[in-house]
Amino acid sequence: MNGRPSTTEVSEAQAARRADGVTLGALFELHYDFVWRSLRRLGVAPDSVDDAAQEVFLIVARKLDRIVPGAEKAFLFGTSMRVASDARRARARRREEADGPEIIEAAWAGGPGLDELVEQKRARELLDLALDSMPLDVRAPFALFELEGMTMAEIAACTDTPPGTVASRLRRGREIFEAFLKRAKARMDRGER
Amino acid sequence: MSDPKRLFEDGGPLAQEILGSANVDRPSDAARRRAAIALGIAAASAGTAVGAGSAAAVGGNGGAAGAGAAAVGGNGALAAAASTSAAASASAAASTAVAAPALGAGAAVAKVGLVKLALAVGLAGSAAVGVGVAVPMMMTAPRVEAPETVQAPAANPARIVAPAVSAVPEISAEPSAPPATPEMSAPPELPRALPQKKLVLPRAELPAPVTAPARTTEAPRLDLAGEASLIERARTAIAAGEPHSALELLDAYAAAAPGGSLERESLQLRVDALLASHDREGALTVARRLVGRYPDAPARYRELAQAP
Numbered sequence: 001m002n003g004r005p006s007t008t009e010v011s012e013a014q015a016a017r018r019a020d021g022v023t024l025g026a027l028f029e030l031h032y033d034f035v036w037r038s039l040r041r042l043g044v045a046p047d048s049v050d051d052a053a054q055e056v057f058l059i060v061a062r063k064l065d066r067i068v069p070g071a072e073k074a075f076l077f078g079t080s081m082r083v084a085s086d087a088r089r090a091r092a093r094r095r096e097e098a099d100g101p102e103i104i105e106a107a108w109a110g111g112p113g114l115d116e117l118v119e120q121k122r123a124r125e126l127l128d129l130a131l132d133s134m135p136l137d138v139r140a141p142f143a144l145f146e147l148e149g150m151t152m153a154e155i156a157a158c159t160d161t162p163p164g165t166v167a168s169r170l171r172r173g174r175e176i177f178e179a180f181l182k183r184a185k186a187r188m189d190r191g192e193r
Numbered sequence: 194m195s196d197p198k199r200l201f202e203d204g205g206p207l208a209q210e211i212l213g214s215a216n217v218d219r220p221s222d223a224a225r226r227r228a229a230i231a232l233g234i235a236a237a238s239a240g241t242a243v244g245a246g247s248a249a250a251v252g253g254n255g256g257a258a259g260a261g262a263a264a265v266g267g268n269g270a271l272a273a274a275a276s277t278s279a280a281a282s283a284s285a286a287a288s289t290a291v292a293a294p295a296l297g298a299g300a301a302v303a304k305v306g307l308v309k310l311a312l313a314v315g316l317a318g319s320a321a322v323g324v325g326v327a328v329p330m331m332m333t334a335p336r337v338e339a340p341e342t343v344q345a346p347a348a349n350p351a352r353i354v355a356p357a358v359s360a361v362p363e364i365s366a367e368p369s370a371p372p373a374t375p376e377m378s379a380p381p382e383l384p385r386a387l388p389q390k391k392l393v394l395p396r397a398e399l400p401a402p403v404t405a406p407a408r409t410t411e412a413p414r415l416d417l418a419g420e421a422s423l424i425e426r427a428r429t430a431i432a433a434g435e436p437h438s439a440l441e442l443l444d445a446y447a448a449a450a451p452g453g454s455l456e457r458e459s460l461q462l463r464v465d466a467l468l469a470s471h472d473r474e475g476a477l478t479v480a481r482r483l484v485g486r487y488p489d490a491p492a493r494y495r496e497l498a499q500a501p
Contacts, residue, residue, distance in 0.1 A: 025234040030421035030455075032228065033429060036220040050224040057232055123214035130211065145199065147215040149432075149465075151491045152196050174200065181207055 022069070024061050031076050032057070034148075038077055041143040042084035043132060045091060052083050059083075074158050077140075085136060130180040134173055141166050142173030196492065216433050420446065420455045427462050436469035457487045464494055 036053045044052045056079050060067070067075045131139050140159060144150045152170065156163045201212045423446040430439035443463050446453065453459070460483040467476035477500055484490050484498040 023234075024232065025229075026417045026421060028229060028232065028234055029418040030425065032225055033220060033425050036224075037215075037218045040218045041215065050220065050228065053220065053224075054228045054231055057228065061232065120214050120217060123210050124217060127211050127214050145196075146201065146212055147218075149199070151493055154491055170197075174197075177200065177208075178204070181204070181211075184207060184211075 022064070022072070024057065024064060027060060027064075027072055027076070028057055031073060034073070035076050035080050037148065038080045038143070039084050039087075041131060041147055042081060042088075042136065042139060043128075044084050044087045048087055048091075052080075052087055055083050056080050071157075074160055077144075077158050078160065081136065081140060088136075126184065130177050133180060134176050138169045138173045138176065141170045142177065145170055146173075146177075219429055219432075417454060420450050420453050423449075424455050424458050424462065427459070427466070431462060431465050431469060434469070436466040439466040440470070457483070457490070460486070461490065461494060464497065 032053065035056050036049055039052045039056070040046065040049050056076065059079050060076065063075075131143065134142060141152075141155050141161075144155045144158065145152065150158065152163060152166050155161070155170075156166045159166065161169075200208045204212070423442050427439040427442040427446070430436070430442060439462060443459055443466065446455075446459050450456075460479055464476050464480045464483060467473075467479060477497060480494050480497040480500075484495050488495075490498075
């Protein structure tokens with residue numbers, strides 16, 4: 001992922017204006033923060049989120065004319081999911097790390113003590129660990145519902161997913177999160193780091 | 194489809210702490226500016242400057258809303274300075290201006306900041322013309338209707354678009370400007386426009402926006418980018434646990450863009466902000482207004498509107 005767009009890409013971005021007058025600039029102003037938050041919560045590393053958000057809007061610039069009016073946020077979120085997925089894969093390759101509980105345990109063991117949970121940073125790290133233990137298609141509705149505060153109907157529209165599927169994925173995400181909480185509490189009770 | 198209770202409300206203190214930590218997820222203003230410049234949509238910042246300029250006139254005396262809006266106005270004017278400079282000097286000057294943070298403590302401070310930053314740009318680019326052009330442009334031009342596109346030197350492929358500067362008269366009209374400090378150097382990084390933890394301006398002290406003096410032109414109406422910027426900042430304030438700051442921003446929005454294209458979103462956010470500030474009665478009133486105007490509002494607002 002390269003944070004510096006090519007000249008061609010910039011020209012496309014500058015010219016981006018849909019027939020109905022919606023511009024890349026307006027979408028950027030309206031949704032940049034949402035895209036940024038989504039990327040972060042979908043697993044893009046903190047130091048890569050700025051670049052990833054830029055990449056999302058470069059894609060938007062190229063496809064502006066093809067975005068269905070009214071579905072801009074859904075397009076942005078879908079693009080964010082793909083960009084986040086690529087970023088996660090690239091990071092996994094770089095670290096040669098395996099997905100699954102092992103990585104969570106390893107990260108946990110190396111972190112600061114649970115008695116430091118009051119620190120926002122540590123709490124955010126734990127949130128990352130919890131989210132990392134969810135498959136992306138579960139993580140997305142969980143993050144949108146629990147962190148972004150969207151309703152399930154909004155999530156269904158935003159992710160272009162049937163409402164029943166959103167509900168079941170959200171249930172699965174909550175189960176995973178609650179299992180994570182149980183483990184966290186057990187460790188705290190044992191006074192483990 | 195009825196939504197379950199959110200874990201933040203229902204999952205206990207540990208869940209609350211972990212989920213609440215996501216409130217720190219927000220891009221820096223510097224990152225947002227960099228992305229806008231890199232994407233070649235500095236014009237969006239121009240729109241923001243217009244909107245925020247009016248909001249600064251609305252929001253007034255360095256309070257939360259005024260501070261946020263003025264800071265954005267500063268950003269837009271920064272882009273103006275950058276583009277002007279870029280025409281005459283190295284692209285490094287432009288990037289210096291863009292990377293320089295906004296001085297957002299209030300409208301008057303923003304005005305002072307503009308001059309200082311314009312000077313700083315000139316110095317950074319070793320181009321006296323950068324000062325000579327940028328300052329008069331900001332201080333005298335009442336409005337630039339069409340964004341001026343300036344091609345940066347070949348070393349920098351990104352074009353920078355000069356924003357409209359109609360916000361300037363309102364900013365300049367602020368009577369209680371603190372004295373300009375003599376130092377010329379721009380600070381390395383500024384905090385976000387929205388304060389993290391405090392609300393400076395009591396809501397009752399907000400001056401009526403429509404009566405704010407506009408000396409040279411009528412108060413500019415927010416364009417979509419300006420509306421979006423205020424709305425997004427209100428959303429961020431709510432997420433950061435600052436509902437009163439959000440309400441200030443929403444007041445500014447309502448005043449500067451009555452019946453604006455993001456009215457629905459502004460009403461939804463107002464409900465959220467009122468709930469977060471424990472004003473249930475106020476939230477119910479706004480929810481009813483929202484649902485009355487937008488019957489397809491999300492379920493949680495419809496449910497609230499029907500609450501006794």
